[in-house]
Amino acid sequence: MRRSTVCKTYLFYISNLTYIFIVQTNYNTTFIIVGPIVHSEKISPLTIIENGLIAVVKGKIVAVENTTANLEKIKEQYSITDDFVYTLGEGEFVMPGLVDTHIHAPQYPNAGLGYDKQLLDWLQIYTFPLEKKYSDLDFATKVYEAIVKKTLANGTTTATYFATIHLSSSEVLADIVARLGQRAFIGKVNMNYDTPEGYGETTEESYQNTEDFIKLLKSQDNDLVMPIITPRFALSCDMELMKKLGDLASQYDVHVQTHISENRGEVAAVAQLYPDCKNYADVYDKAKLLTKKTVLAHGVYLLDDELAVLAARGSSVSHCPNSNTSLKSGLCDFQTDQCWCQSWVGYRYDGICD
Numbered sequence: 001m002r003r004s005t006v007c008k009t010y011l012f013y014i015s016n017l018t019y020i021f022i023v024q025t026n027y028n029t030t031f032i033i034v035g036p037i038v039h040s041e042k043i044s045p046l047t048i049i050e051n052g053l054i055a056v057v058k059g060k061i062v063a064v065e066n067t068t069a070n071l072e073k074i075k076e077q078y079s080i081t082d083d084f085v086y087t088l089g090e091g092e093f094v095m096p097g098l099v100d101t102h103i104h105a106p107q108y109p110n111a112g113l114g115y116d117k118q119l120l121d122w123l124q125i126y127t128f129p130l131e132k133k134y135s136d137l138d139f140a141t142k143v144y145e146a147i148v149k150k151t152l153a154n155g156t157t158t159a160t161y162f163a164t165i166h167l168s169s170s171e172v173l174a175d176i177v178a179r180l181g182q183r184a185f186i187g188k189v190n191m192n193y194d195t196p197e198g199y200g201e202t203t204e205e206s207y208q209n210t211e212d213f214i215k216l217l218k219s220q221d222n223d224l225v226m227p228i229i230t231p232r233f234a235l236s237c238d239m240e241l242m243k244k245l246g247d248l249a250s251q252y253d254v255h256v257q258t259h260i261s262e263n264r265g266e267v268a269a270v271a272q273l274y275p276d277c278k279n280y281a282d283v284y285d286k287a288k289l290l291t292k293k294t295v296l297a298h299g300v301y302l303l304d305d306e307l308a309v310l311a312a313r314g315s316s317v318s319h320c321p322n323s324n325t326s327l328k329s330g331l332c333d334f335q336t337d338q339c340w341c342q343s344w345v346g347y348r349y350d351g352i353c354d
Contacts, residue, residue, distance in 0.1 A: 029059040032080055034068055035088025038095045054094060055080070097157025097183075102257070102297040102318035104162045105173055106131050106140075108147040119263035124196065131164045131189075132199045140169035144176050151182070158183040160257060160295060160318075162230055165189050165201050167209040174217055178225045185255055187230025188213045190245060193238040206237075207244045214252050226255065228295075233259040234270045234283045246288030255293040258284065260317075261306070262298035281306035290315045 033056075037049040055063040055074050063074050075085065088094070107127060114126045134140045151159055161177075161184055163170035170188040177184045190206045191199070201209070210229060217227040229249050231237040237245075249256050261267050261280050270280050277283045281302065284290050292314030299317040302310075310317065 028084055030057045030078065030080060031084040031086060032056070032071070032074065033086050033088065033094055034071065036093035037064070038093050098155045099158040100151065100156045101160050101295055101316075102162075102320060103147075103151070103159050105144055105147050106134050106162070106164050108143055108150070118265065120265055120269070128196045128199050132196075134164040134166050134169040137169055137172060140166070140172050141176070144169075144173045148173075148176050148180050148182055152180060156182075160185045160228065161187065162232075162257070163188055165191050165199065165206070165209075167213060170213055171216065174220075174225055178220070178222055181224070183224040185226050185228040185257070186217070187228040187257055190229075190231040190241060191236040192241050193236055195236060203238070203241045203244070206241055207248070210245065211248055214248065214254060218252070227252075228255040228257050229289075230256075231258050231289070233262075233266070234280065235266065235273065239274070239283075239287060242284070242287035242289060249291060249293070250288065253293075255295065256289050256291060257295045257297070257318075258289065260284070260296040260299055261301040262320075264301060267301050279303055279306050281309050285309060285313070 032053055034053045035051065037052050037054065038046060040046050049066050051068060053063070053065045053068055053071060053074070054061055055065075055078060057078050057080075062078065063070075065071075065074075071085075074080070075082075104127075107130065110126055110130055114122045117125055134143075148159075159177075159182060161173060163173050163186060165188065167188055170186065174184075174186050177186065188210055190201075190210060192201055192203050192206050195201075214227040214229075217225060229245050231242055231245055234242070245256075248254070259266075267280055270283060271277075274283045277286060281290065284294075284296075290310065290313040294313070294315040295318050296310070296315060297318045298320050302317075
């Protein structure tokens with residue numbers, strides 16, 4: 001066996017130690033890694049294998065061993081030569097890749113800005129003016145290349161991305177993610193109501209471009225890069241568009257992502273805009289956007305009745321503690337609220353706020 005730095009260029013997504021995805025797709029996808037393995041099938045405790053091995057054949061894990069006793073046998077079984085046996089050095093270990101459940105790729109240039117505003121003002125002053133620039137494909141390529149490389153460098157092997165309303169630059173993000181080997185759900189953002197000047201779309205444009213984006217990604221036959229329907233939130237999409245998007249989600253069996261109950265002012269505005277709906281979650285429910293494939297960002301002010309609906313639909317919440325604090329949206333105390341126990345909660349690290 002030989003010591004190699006090649007393993008440092010790999011980032012892994014391991015689900016129950018069954019599959020492994022290779023980030024650097026130009027590298028060999030059949031190999032063995034020898035050394036410490038750290039993972040966890042539950043919140044606690046960690047499982048630590050001090051000196052084991054993982055054997056990968058054509059991108060899939062075929063063996064995980066707690067020791068190296070069967071190394072020679074596995075090498076012979078899968079015709080793996082010493083050149084592709086990588087021994088980790090001191091301080092190195094293999095772990096599952098990180099999963100970011102909610103990230104705004106176009107907001108990367110604004111990282112660290114906007115602490116002086118709360119959500120609705122922050123969108124108007126910082127976010128929308130920046131996102132308008134993504135009609136420029138050169139600009140989009142530069143930023144998206146940077147954000148995907150940055151997330152991969154920090155161990156994020158799976159990301160759920162918001163792009164912008166622009167179809168062409170959303171395709172650019174998908175191309176970059178595919179080329180760099182990250183696993184991702186990518187959403188062309190939908191905005192047809194009360195939009196800022198120069199940054200909006202008609203209902204038909206939004207619907208058709210979303211369907212085109214879904215078809216494009218599905219036609220590429222890449223299981224690592226998937227479309228996700230992305231109405232920005234209930235204040236930037238009317239009910240007609242959201243219902244059309246709900247139909248698309250059902251027709252193509254794709255995921256859905258949006259925002260919910262991030263800020264008190266936002267919640268009040270949604271209640272005023274949709275008086276026939278019982279609450280914020282009911283807006284999405286009436287549009288058939290709450291499914292077992294739905295991820296809702298923030299959820300700071302969700303009511304018990306809303307949490308019950310989310311649990312019944314199998315929808316998930318992406319908890320965003322840093323963003324919630326930085327934009328002074330509030331604190332989501334899901335750890336002590338028993339109603340949260342019925343819903344799946346994930347974490348995200350918002351590029352604009354972290």
